[in-house]
Amino acid sequence: MIAVRVRLLDVPLERDEGEYAYAGQLLLQGVPPYAAVYSMKAPGIYGAYAAVMAVAGQTPRGVHLGLLASNFFSMLGLFVLGRRVAGPVAGAVAGASYGLMALSASVLGFAAHATQFVVPFVALGLLLLTGSRFVLAGTFFAVACLMKQHAAPFVLFAIVWLAVDRWRRLGLPRFLAGFAVPILIVWAALALAGVFPRYWFWNVTYAFRYATSVSWGEGLGSLAAHLGMMWTLTGFAVLAAFGLKHRFLAGLLAASFLAVVPGFYFRSHYFVQILPAVALLAGAGAAALESRFGAGAATAAVLLPAALVLGGEGSYLFRESPVEISHRHYPGCPFVESAAISDYLTAHTQEGDRIAVLGSEPQIYFLSRRRGTTGYVYMYGLMEEQPHALDMQHELAAEVESGAPRLIVWCHVRSSWLQQRGSPTFIFDWARGFLSDRYERVQDFPIPPDGDVDRVEIYRKK
Numbered sequence: 001m002i003a004v005r006v007r008l009l010d011v012p013l014e015r016d017e018g019e020y021a022y023a024g025q026l027l028l029q030g031v032p033p034y035a036a037v038y039s040m041k042a043p044g045i046y047g048a049y050a051a052v053m054a055v056a057g058q059t060p061r062g063v064h065l066g067l068l069a070s071n072f073f074s075m076l077g078l079f080v081l082g083r084r085v086a087g088p089v090a091g092a093v094a095g096a097s098y099g100l101m102a103l104s105a106s107v108l109g110f111a112a113h114a115t116q117f118v119v120p121f122v123a124l125g126l127l128l129l130t131g132s133r134f135v136l137a138g139t140f141f142a143v144a145c146l147m148k149q150h151a152a153p154f155v156l157f158a159i160v161w162l163a164v165d166r167w168r169r170l171g172l173p174r175f176l177a178g179f180a181v182p183i184l185i186v187w188a189a190l191a192l193a194g195v196f197p198r199y200w201f202w203n204v205t206y207a208f209r210y211a212t213s214v215s216w217g218e219g220l221g222s223l224a225a226h227l228g229m230m231w232t233l234t235g236f237a238v239l240a241a242f243g244l245k246h247r248f249l250a251g252l253l254a255a256s257f258l259a260v261v262p263g264f265y266f267r268s269h270y271f272v273q274i275l276p277a278v279a280l281l282a283g284a285g286a287a288a289l290e291s292r293f294g295a296g297a298a299t300a301a302v303l304l305p306a307a308l309v310l311g312g313e314g315s316y317l318f319r320e321s322p323v324e325i326s327h328r329h330y331p332g333c334p335f336v337e338s339a340a341i342s343d344y345l346t347a348h349t350q351e352g353d354r355i356a357v358l359g360s361e362p363q364i365y366f367l368s369r370r371r372g373t374t375g376y377v378y379m380y381g382l383m384e385e386q387p388h389a390l391d392m393q394h395e396l397a398a399e400v401e402s403g404a405p406r407l408i409v410w411c412h413v414r415s416s417w418l419q420q421r422g423s424p425t426f427i428f429d430w431a432r433g434f435l436s437d438r439y440e441r442v443q444d445f446p447i448p449p450d451g452d453v454d455r456v457e458i459y460r461k462k
C-alpha cells in the first residue's frame with residue numbers, strides 16, 4: 001500500500017487540496033487563516049498542511065507525502081486499537097484493511113482531503129479513551145474536529161460511551177476539559193489575529209445555510225449513487241457484519257455514519273470517516289471466524305475482500321499515470337493544466353506581485369506561489385441561491401479592483417462556477433467590463449475534453 005501511495009505522489013492537486021495548500025503556504029508566511037482565504041473549512045487542516053509542507057516541501061509531492069504519513073499513523077492506531085478491543089487478529093486486519101480501503105479510488109483515496117487527516121486523531125483519541133487517558137483523548141478528538149467539523153459525531157460517541165459506563169463516568173469531565181482547551185486556544189488565536197468575525201461568518205452563519213439547503217430526497221439519491229460507486233469495498237462491509245456483536249464497535253459505526261451525513265452532501269471522500277469503524281468491525285469479524293472455524297477461514301475471509309479491491313481497481317492502483325487518474329476522476333477540471341498555468345503566472349510576474357483567479361481554482365495560487373487580491377478562492381457561494389450571494393459577488397469585485405492584480409486568470413470552466421438557474425449574474429457582467437477596460441488577454445489554456453467550451457484565459461494590465 002505504501003508502494004502504491006509513492007506511485008501516486010505526483011497526482012495533480014484538486015480544488016480542496018489546492019485550498020488547504022494555499023492557506024498553509026500563507027500560514028507559513030505569517031498570514032492567519034481566513035485573512036486571505038474565505039472558506040467554511042475548519043482551521044486545523046490549514047495548520048496540518050503548513051506543518052506537512054514545512055517538512056516535505058510546498059509541492060504536490062510534499063502534500064501527498066503528508067497524506068502517506070497520515071495514512072500510516074491511521075493504520076498503526078487502528079492496529080493497536082483493534083488488538084486492544086478484539087485481539088491480535090482483529091488488530092492486524094483492522095490496520096491492513098483500513099489502509100487498502102482508504103486508498104480506494106471510490107473515496108478519492110489519492111487526494112489529501114481533510115477527512116484523511118481526521119482519522120489518525122480519531123484513532124488515537126479512541127485508543128486513549130479505551131486506555132482511560134481521558135484528558136488526552138478529549139484533546140485528540142478536538143484536533144479531529146479542527147480538521148473537519150464532520151468529526152463531531154465521534155465526540156458524541158465518546159461522551160455517550162463514557163456516560164453509560166459506570167466505571168468510566170467519572171472521566172467525562174476530564175474528557176470534556178481536554179476537548180475544550182484546544183478549541184478555545186484556536187478561537188483565541190483567531191481573535192488575536194483579527195479574523196474571528198470572518199471565521200464565524202464562514203464556519204457558522206454561511207455554513208449553516210449551506211448545510212440546510214439540500215432536501216431529503218436529493219440527499220438520499222446522492223447517498224445511493226455514492227454507495228453504488230463503492231462496490232469494491234462491499235467485501236469488507238460483509239466481513240464487518242460478523243463483528244457487529246461488539247457493542248463498542250457497533251456504536252462507533254453509527255457515529256461514523258453520522259459523520260458522513262451532515263448536510264446530505266455525500267462527497268466521495270466523506271466516506272473515509274466510516275472506514276475506521278468498518279475496518280475495526282472487519283477485524284473483529286475475522287477474529288470471530290478464526291475462533292469458530294480456524295485460521296484458514298479467517299484468512300480466506302480477509303483475502304476475498306482484498307482481492308475484490310485489487311481486482312476491481314487494479315488499473316488505478318498499478319497502471320494509470322497520475323495525469324490519467326486526474327483526468328478520469330475530474331473530467332473538465334483544470335487540475336493537470338494548473339501546473340502550466342501557474343508556470344506562466346510565475347514567469348510573467350515578480351515575487352510580491354498579486355494575481356486574481358476568477359474561478360474556483362485555489363491550486364493555481366499555491367502552485368504559482370503568488371498571493372491573490374481577493375479572499376474568494378471559491379465561486380460556489382456566489383452562485384448558490386442564498387441571501388449572501390450577491391453581496392459576495394460585489395465584495396469579490398471590489399477586492400479585485402482595489403488590489404489591481406498584475407495578472408487575472410478567468411476560468412471559463414463549468415465545474416469552477418456551478419452556475420445555477422437563479423444565480424446572480426453581476427459578477428460576469430462586471431468581469432467582462434472590467435477586463436475589457438483595463439486588461440488585455442495574453443494567453444489561453446484549453447481544458448480537455450471540451451477545450452472549445454472549457455478554457456482558462458489570462459489577462460494582464462494594459
